[in-house]
Amino acid sequence: MPASTAASAEHTSRDKILDAAEALFAKRGYAAVGLRELAELVGLGKSSLFHHFRNKAQLYAAVTARILVSIEARLVRSLATGGDPVVRLERWLDDLIDLLTENPTYARVLLRSLFEDDDLPGDLPEEIEGHRAIADMMAAVGGLLREGMGAGLFRAVHVNHFLLTLVGIIVFPFASGEFGAEVLGKDLFDATEVRRRKREVRALLRSGLVASR
Amino acid sequence: MPASTAASAEHTSRDKILDAAEALFAKRGYAAVGLRELAELVGLGKSSLFHHFRNKAQLYAAVTARILVSIEARLVRSLATGGDPVVRLERWLDDLIDLLTENPTYARVLLRSLFEDDDLPGDLPEEIEGHRAIADMMAAVGGLLREGMGAGLFRAVHVNHFLLTLVGIIVFPFASGEFGAEVLGKDLFDATEVRRRKREVRALLRSGLVASR
DNA sequence: AGTGCAACCGACCGATCGGTCGGTCACCAT
C-alpha cells in the first residue's frame, strides 16, 4: 500500500511520483533529491517526470500542498466537532498525532515546509498552496485557546507563543528521526510509544494549560 | 562582529569560513550550499577552502561540531551550578534560550543536525563530533528530571518523552523562521519577545511539571 | 641568500544537475 493518506489506492503514475517524491523530500530535503534517482525509484524515465510536472519546484510544491491540505482537511473537521474547548483541543492533538504517525513522512515534510520554504530556488509558484490552510488552522486553534481562556477553562497564556509551543511539542518529535529514537530508546512510531506520547502530551496540557478547577 | 559564540574576535580565514558556512548551512541546509558561493562570501578563491578543510562534508562537520560543543559547554556549566531541581531546570532553559537567541543560526543548525544528519553524503567522519556532547547533556537533564521526581518536586512524567517535549518547545520556535514570525506576528528574536517566550515556557513548566506543593 | 611552509589562486576535471527535444507507442474517436 502507498504512503498516501486515505483509502484511494490509485496507482496512476502521477500518484506514484508524488508518493516517491514525498518520501525522498522528507528524508533528505529539496536540494538533495535528484530527479534521476526519483525517476528510477518510480520506474520511469526522467523525462516522464516533466510530463506530469512542469519542473522540480512545482513537483515539490505539489508534494507539500497535498500533505498540508490533507492535514488541514482532517484537522479542521476535528476542530469543528462539538465539545468544550478542553475536549476539542485534546481531540485536535490526538488527531494530529494520529495523522503524523499514520503517515511517517508528514512530520518531516511539514517541518521542512515550515522552516525552510523560504529561499528555495526562485521558480516556486507564489507561495505553496496549503500554507494558507495551515495558517488558517493555526488561527482556529488560537481561537479555541482564546475561547477556553474566556470561559475560565484555561489559564492565561500568550496565545501565539502557546501555538508555537504546541507545534514544537507535537511535530518536532515525529520529525526528529534518529535523534528522537536515541533519546527515547525506542522507535517513536511504535504503537505503544505513540500511545505513551499521547498520554504525556495530554498530561502536560491537563496540568499546564487547563485551569485547576 | 561575527556570529561567533564568544568574545574571541579572531579574524583568521578559517574562522571566517566557519562563520560564513554556518550562516549558509543554517539558512539552506547542506546540499543547497555551493562552495563557490561560500568562497565568494568569505572573499577567498574556492580552492582555498580546501586548504583549511579536506572537503565539504568535513567543513560541515566542523561547523556543527563547533556549535554543538559550544552549546554543551555552556549548558553543562549551567546544569552543574547548584540549586534544587526546579531552579536548575529553569536556569537551564533560560540559558538555552539565551544561547539560541544570541546566536540566531544555532537553532537551525542544531535542528538540522538533530533530524537530518542521517543520510548525508557518505564521507562524514564517523559521527559528527558533538553529537555525543548533546546526548550527554540530554542525559544530564534526564537525571535532573529524575532527581526532581524523586524529591517530589516534579510530577511523574515519562522522562525521555519529556526530554523530547522540552527540545521541541525550546528549539523549534527559534528555528521556525518565517512560520514562527507569522504565527507570532513579531520577530521571535526581538528582546521583548524573547523575554515573553521565557516567561511562557517557565509558566508552562511551573504548572505543567512542578508538583502542586 | 636560501629554504621551508602556510596561504592562496586560476585553470581545469569528471560527474551530475535540472531541463529540452524529437520521436515512439498504444489507444480512442471518427
Add this chain to the structure above:
DNA sequence: ATGGTGACCGACCGATCGGTCGGTTGCACT
C-alpha cells in the same frame, strides 16, 4: 484507415557541482 492525444523514452544541452593540480606569493627561520 486515420488523425489526435496522453504517456513515455533516449539522447542531448548548458550549467554547476565538489574536488584536484601546479604554481605564486610572502613571511619565518637559519
